Every structure is written in C-alpha cells, then in structure tokens.
Amino acid sequence: MxxxxxxxxxxxxxxxxxxxxxxxxxxxxxxxxxxxxxxxxxxxxxxxxxxxxxxxxxxxxxxxxxxxxxxxxxxxxxxxxxxxxxxxxxxxxxxxxxxxxxxxxxxxxxxxxxxxxxxxxxxxxxxxxxVFALTHNYSAYAMVREAAHLVREGALGELRIAMVEHASGWACAKVEDDASNKQAAWRLDPAQSGTTSLISDLGTHAHQLLRFVSGQEVTEVSAELSTCVPGRRVFDDAQIQVRLENGARGSLWVSMAATGHEHGLRFRLFGDKASLEWCQMDPHYLTLKYPDGRRETRVQGHDSQSDDQARLTRIGLGHPEGFIESFANLYSDIADVIERYRDTSQAACQARPLPNSRDGLLGVRFVKAVDASHNTQGQWVTIAL
Ligand SMILES: NC(=O)c1ccc[n+]([C@@H]2O[C@H](COP(=O)([O-])OP(=O)(O)OC[C@H]3O[C@@H](n4cnc5c(N)ncnc54)[C@H](O)[C@@H]3O)[C@@H](O)[C@H]2O)c1
Structure with missing residues (x-):
C-alpha cells in the first residue's frame, strides 16, 4: 500500500x-x-x-x-x-x-x-x-501560542506598549573573514543580501512574532541602523520604533552584534491590566505581571491553559521542548492543511495559524520601510497593509 x-x-x-x-x-x-x-x-x-x-x-x-x-x-x-x-x-x-x-x-x-x-x-x-507556508517557527512554540491566546482573551487589557528583541551576538566579531563560514558568506555580503540583510534575517522574525502575539499590525516605523563591527559592509544593529494599528507604541531591537547574547529573542507586551513576557532561551515559561505586584508564571504542560498549548505540548510537564519541536509543530500544522487540501483541493490555511504569503509580503514591506526610514534620518514610514 x-x-x-x-x-x-x-x-x-x-x-x-x-x-x-x-x-x-x-x-x-x-x-x-x-x-x-x-x-x-x-x-x-x-x-x-x-x-x-x-x-x-x-x-x-x-x-x-x-x-x-x-x-x-x-x-x-x-x-x-x-x-x-x-x-x-x-x-x-x-x-x-x-x-x-x-x-x-x-x-x-x-x-x-x-x-x-x-x-x-x-x-x-x-x-x-x-499552500504557501513561511517557516516563522517561533510562533509555533507552545507558550507563544499560549501568549497569543491570553492576549486575545483580554488578559492584558488594552495593549499599550510592545517591546521585541531579536538581538543576537552571532556576528559580534568579523565572522565574514572566515571563508569557511557558509552562513556568514551570503548574509554579510551586501551584493547578495543588501545592506539591510539583518532586518530580512532576524527583523522579519521579530516583526512576525509581534504581529502574531499582539494580533495588531505594525503600521509605521522609525529606524536607525548602524554598523558596530569595523570594516563590515552591512548594518549589524537596528533600533526600530513602531506604531501599531490600535495606537500602541513599541520598539524592536534587532542585532547580530549583541555581544554574549546567544539568540536573544524575547518579547514583552504591556496592557492596562497586566504585562506578559516570553524568552526563547527559556521557552517553557510565560510570565504575567500585575499592577498590584502579583506575578504569575505559566508553565508549559500544565492543565487549564489553551487548547493550542496543550495540543503542541508533546511529552508533558517537566520535559523540555524547544527549537526542533517548534519546527515539528509548524510542520504538523502544515500537514493538517495539506491533508485537507488532498480531500477538498482547497488550501484552507485558516484551519491552522500558518504564516503565509501575506505574512511574507508584510515582512518584506517592513524591511523596506525600515530602510526608507533610516535613509531619511528616522522619519516615520507607513507600511501598506
Ligand atoms: N526559520 C529560521 O529560524 C531560520 C534560521 C536560519 C536560516 N533561515 C533561513 O533559511 C534559509 C537558508 O539559510 P541557511 O543559514 O541554512 O543557509 P546556508 O548557507 O547554511 O544553506 C543554504 C543551502 O542552499 C544551497 N543552495 C544555494 N543556492 C541554491 C540553489 N539555487 N539550488 C539549490 N541549493 C542551493 C547551498 O548549497 C546550501 O546547502 C535562508 O532563507 C534563511 O533566512 C531560517
């Protein structure tokens, strides 16, 4: 068979x-x-x-x-x-x-x-x-799905401030001088990847994660790009202010020169009722903080959390899951959609929250808006939705 x-x-x-x-x-x-x-x-x-x-x-x-x-x-x-x-x-x-x-x-x-x-x-x-799926795997971590669920449920109240960091230290030294570094060769070559390759590479992850968890589009950006490592031909650090469609303000720090940071991906969202924080290096935990000083840590694998969190938790409480599982979660969601397509010949992408070609297009528009803002001394640039 x-x-x-x-x-x-x-x-x-x-x-x-x-x-x-x-x-x-x-x-x-x-x-x-x-x-x-x-x-x-x-x-x-x-x-x-x-x-x-x-x-x-x-x-x-x-x-x-x-x-x-x-x-x-x-x-x-x-x-x-x-x-x-x-x-x-x-x-x-x-x-x-x-x-x-x-x-x-x-x-x-x-x-x-x-x-x-x-x-x-x-x-x-x-x-x-x-089916067109873009592998923004971070939005397939179980506790990132939980965060998105809590925001949709109103746990934070009205979102006011969003801070996202994808500030890695992978290129805090001149890694492009090492001819055997295959990954650096194309990323740090402006002729192949442009001077804003950092924003394409890490910035698009931060942008997608912010949109996925907050449920808000990024409508405007004001950016300053810089090059920390002497002799480098592309930007390696970006400070990006953002405005969201509900009026919230925020900031994305995107870097490959954040010395000592391994991967450096985290987000913090602040509403009028509570704030929420997740860090990719410690992905099982989601911290909520309240105005009266209470702190609540949600732990992956515990009962009474969202269906999506439970569905994407593989073994259970106390058994660490991470990067590979996020890809597996995404591939499993994609398989659900492709299997449905086999039966109905329609790519019902909405059946699972797959990053799709619209997310991809908005990601590239974000990169171009950041570049345009930097080139006009940080003027606010609108992103077409
Ligand atoms: N989702 C994530 O977390 C994540 C992480 C790293 C990289 N990426 C993305 O994955 C892609 C690859 O990145 P990488 O770091 O693995 O790059 P890499 O340089 O390590 O690997 C690229 C591979 O593609 C091959 N290749 C190049 N051109 C080809 C062609 N025309 N036909 C067939 N093979 C070709 C190369 O020989 C090499 O095997 C990039 O788009 C990058 O942005 C995503």
Whole structure:
C-alpha cells in the first residue's frame, strides 16, 4: 500500500547547510512526511552527497530546482510539497517554479529579498490556491501560542506598549573573514543580501512574532541602523520604533552584534491590566505581571491553559521542548492543511495559524520601510497593509 505520508522535496540544505537540519528533524518528528527528492546544492556532486546521507533515491536528485519542478510535477507519485532552504535571493524563482508546477511551497523566511518579487509571489500563491507556508517557527512554540491566546482573551487589557528583541551576538566579531563560514558568506555580503540583510534575517522574525502575539499590525516605523563591527559592509544593529494599528507604541531591537547574547529573542507586551513576557532561551515559561505586584508564571504542560498549548505540548510537564519541536509543530500544522487540501483541493490555511504569503509580503514591506526610514534620518514610514 502506498504511504499516505506527504511526499516532499527540498531545495537547498546540502552538506554543511544550516537550518535545513531543523526542517528535516521537524518533519520527521510526527512521521507525516517522506523526503523523496531534492536539488540540495547548486553543485550536482554535492547534491548527490547530501542525498546519499539522507538515503534518497539518486534518480530523484536534480541538477537544479527548475528541472526538479518539471520532472516531479509530471511523474506518478511526484512530490506534493517542496521546502526551500536556500539563501534569500533565490526564494522567488524557486518558489514560483514550484507553485507554477502545482506543488505546495514551504519557504524559509524572508519570503524574498526584493519587494517587487514579494508582491508577485504573494499574488501567484493566492491565484494558485496552493499552500504557501513561511517557516516563522517561533510562533509555533507552545507558550507563544499560549501568549497569543491570553492576549486575545483580554488578559492584558488594552495593549499599550510592545517591546521585541531579536538581538543576537552571532556576528559580534568579523565572522565574514572566515571563508569557511557558509552562513556568514551570503548574509554579510551586501551584493547578495543588501545592506539591510539583518532586518530580512532576524527583523522579519521579530516583526512576525509581534504581529502574531499582539494580533495588531505594525503600521509605521522609525529606524536607525548602524554598523558596530569595523570594516563590515552591512548594518549589524537596528533600533526600530513602531506604531501599531490600535495606537500602541513599541520598539524592536534587532542585532547580530549583541555581544554574549546567544539568540536573544524575547518579547514583552504591556496592557492596562497586566504585562506578559516570553524568552526563547527559556521557552517553557510565560510570565504575567500585575499592577498590584502579583506575578504569575505559566508553565508549559500544565492543565487549564489553551487548547493550542496543550495540543503542541508533546511529552508533558517537566520535559523540555524547544527549537526542533517548534519546527515539528509548524510542520504538523502544515500537514493538517495539506491533508485537507488532498480531500477538498482547497488550501484552507485558516484551519491552522500558518504564516503565509501575506505574512511574507508584510515582512518584506517592513524591511523596506525600515530602510526608507533610516535613509531619511528616522522619519516615520507607513507600511501598506
Ligand atoms: N526559520 C529560521 O529560524 C531560520 C534560521 C536560519 C536560516 N533561515 C533561513 O533559511 C534559509 C537558508 O539559510 P541557511 O543559514 O541554512 O543557509 P546556508 O548557507 O547554511 O544553506 C543554504 C543551502 O542552499 C544551497 N543552495 C544555494 N543556492 C541554491 C540553489 N539555487 N539550488 C539549490 N541549493 C542551493 C547551498 O548549497 C546550501 O546547502 C535562508 O532563507 C534563511 O533566512 C531560517
């Protein structure tokens, strides 16, 4: 009997690649995907090396993504979905090729490097009615879902202030001078990723997380970008003021030069009744603070929290879960939507809170607004919704 697992292919993620490992672990955890095809590298030899490690049939290793989209869309039992884990500047051509071929797309963030490409990709995804999921995995942590639930329930009252930090120290030294650092090579090259690659890379996560948890759109930004590491050719620190659609104010600190910070992702939201805080390095706990001095710590795995928190808690109280599980949670939600598509031929993305092509487009508009504000000495720039 044929497997009912979702047949999936991968573009990027060859030997030495970064985030593809988390995608593969995430998709394996609930056993709902079979990774059966790939164009894992621009080099066919390396692509075959990667495929051999993953026990993938060499006949389904392709010279490039275009050949893969064409062959897989016409073969019996071809892939139903593709995951794109290449550098940002290739997301548009790769994603478009698979959508045009009728294949669902799971694309890592940012959706594209270029705004015009983001607009066109969003339009294509909508026109095709296929699943387009962007892997903003942080909004798939169980306690981030709990935070979003509490905000929707009114636990904070009227949201007044939102502070988000994605201030990492991964590039507080001149890592781009090390030729073997594959991840630094494209991120810190302005010719490939632009001078605002920091905002595309980490800023889009902070922006999506703020929108997801608060339920508010970011309508305006005022930004100052700077370069802390001498000789670096891209910005490595950003101080961004934001205005939200309900009138709340806030700030995003996005950095790759935050010395000593490992990943540095956290948010704090302040309403008129309470405030709420979550930190990605300690993801099981959500702290609420009240005006009368009371503090309440919600712990992942406890009863009487939201359905989503319970659904996404895998083992239970006291058994730490984190980054890999967030990918697994996201892949499981995507599988729910793709399986529904098999039955109804409609990508009912609203069935699960998947970051989609609209989120991707708003993320790229945010990057461009930050750049425009910086270039006008921090003037407020409106983000079209
Ligand atoms: N969701 C997250 O938390 C998260 C974390 C890290 C990176 N990312 C995103 O994932 C993507 C990849 O980042 P990374 O750090 O893993 O990069 P990387 O440089 O480590 O890996 C990129 C891989 O893509 C391959 N590649 C490049 N162009 C290709 C092409 N045209 N066809 C096939 N393969 C090609 C490279 O050989 C390499 O194997 C980026 O868009 C990045 O923003 C997301």
């Amino acid at each position: 044929a497997s009912t697992r979702i047949r999936i292919g991968m573009v990027g993620g060859g030997p030495g690649a970064g985030i593809a490992k988390a995608h593969r672990m995430g998709m394996r955890l609930d056993n709902r995907y079979d990774l059966v095809a790939g164009a894992f590298s621009r080099s066919l030899k390396k692509s075959h090396q990667g495929a051999a490690e993953l026990k993938i049939d060499p006949a389904r290793v392709y010279e490039d993504y275009a050949q893969m989209a064409e062959k897989e869309s016409t073969r019996e039992e071809g892939i139903e979905a593709v995951v794109i884990v290449t550098p940002n500047d290739s997301h548009y051509p790769v994603a478009s090729a698979f959508l045009e071929a009728g294949i669902h797309v799971i694309c890592d963030k940012p959706m594209t490097g270029d705004l015009d490409e983001a607009e066109r990709l969003h339009a294509l995804a909508e026109a095709r009615g296929l």
